[in-house]
Amino acid sequence: EITKLQDEITVRVAVAPDVAMQNSKAFFYVWLEKDGKPFKPPYVTEAFLSSSDTEIVRFSENRDITHYGDSVLSIPVIDGVGKGVLVTDKPGAAIITANVKGFGSAQTNMVVGSVLLDEDFEIISPQDEEEFDKRVRLLSERMPTIAFSWFYPK
Numbered sequence: 001e002i003t004k005l006q007d008e009i010t011v012r013v014a015v016a017p018d019v020a021m022q023n024s025k026a027f028f029y030v031w032l033e034k035d036g037k038p039f040k041p042p043y044v045t046e047a048f049l050s051s052s053d054t055e056i057v058r059f060s061e062n063r064d065i066t067h068y069g070d071s072v073l074s075i076p077v078i079d080g081v082g083k084g085v086l087v088t089d090k091p092g093a094a095i096i097t098a099n100v101k102g103f104g105s106a107q108t109n110m111v112v113g114s115v116l117l118d119e120d121f122e123i124i125s126p127q128d129e130e131e132f133d134k135r136v137r138l139l140s141e142r143m144p145t146i147a148f149s150w151f152y153p154k
Contacts, residue, residue, distance in 0.1 A: 009034050011106040013049075013098035019111045020088050026057075026110065030075070030082040030098045040080040045101050047082045049073045052095040056112050057086050088112040 010033045020026045030047045032039040050072045051057045059073040075082045077100055086096070091113025099105040 007034055007039075009039055009103050011098060011100045011104045013096060013106040013108050015086065015096055015108055015110045018109065020086075022088055022091055022113055024088050026086045026088065028084055028086055028096060028098075030077060030100065030106075032077070032080040032100065032103060038080055045077045045103070047075050047077050047101070048099045049075065049084070050097045050099075051086075052097070053092065055090045056092040056094040057088055057096065057110050059084070059086065061087055086110070 011030070012033055013028065013030050015026050015028050017026055028049065030049070032041065049059065051059070073084065075084055082100075089112070093109060093111045095107050096110055097105060097107045
């Protein structure tokens with residue numbers, strides 16, 4: 001009896017920039033990895049991408065049309081990579097999920113609008129108002145010394 005063990009293939013998804021302005025565009029990338037390295041299956045497969053909130057991030061330019069296609073997009077994954085464009089609208093946070101047929105799924109976060117980052121570059125949430133105000137005062141005393149940049153692969 002011959003049996004083949006299933007390869008450990010991981011689905012990855014990323015958005016660049018992951019903090020974007022309102023009414024702008026961002027790029028998403030979906031890829032497959034095996035043992036931490038890019039994986040290229042011997043065939044073209046399909047990825048389904050979804051947005052948790054289409055009022056914040058969607059896949060369609062037309063904001064007047066709100067139907068199923070605005071929140072789900074199907075793209076080909078060729079040589080283990082798929083990519084596309086996201087359209088931003090209202091400020092807030094959304095989760096982008098990628099499901100690659102036969103391989104699994106992955107998620108990433110995207111923020112639209114201005115954000116406040118702490119000393120570890122994590123987004124500060126205003127859930128606890130007193131703690132939020134304290135951290136804002138602490139951060140406002142600092143001088144900015146870091147710039148973010150994103151590089152888009154071809």
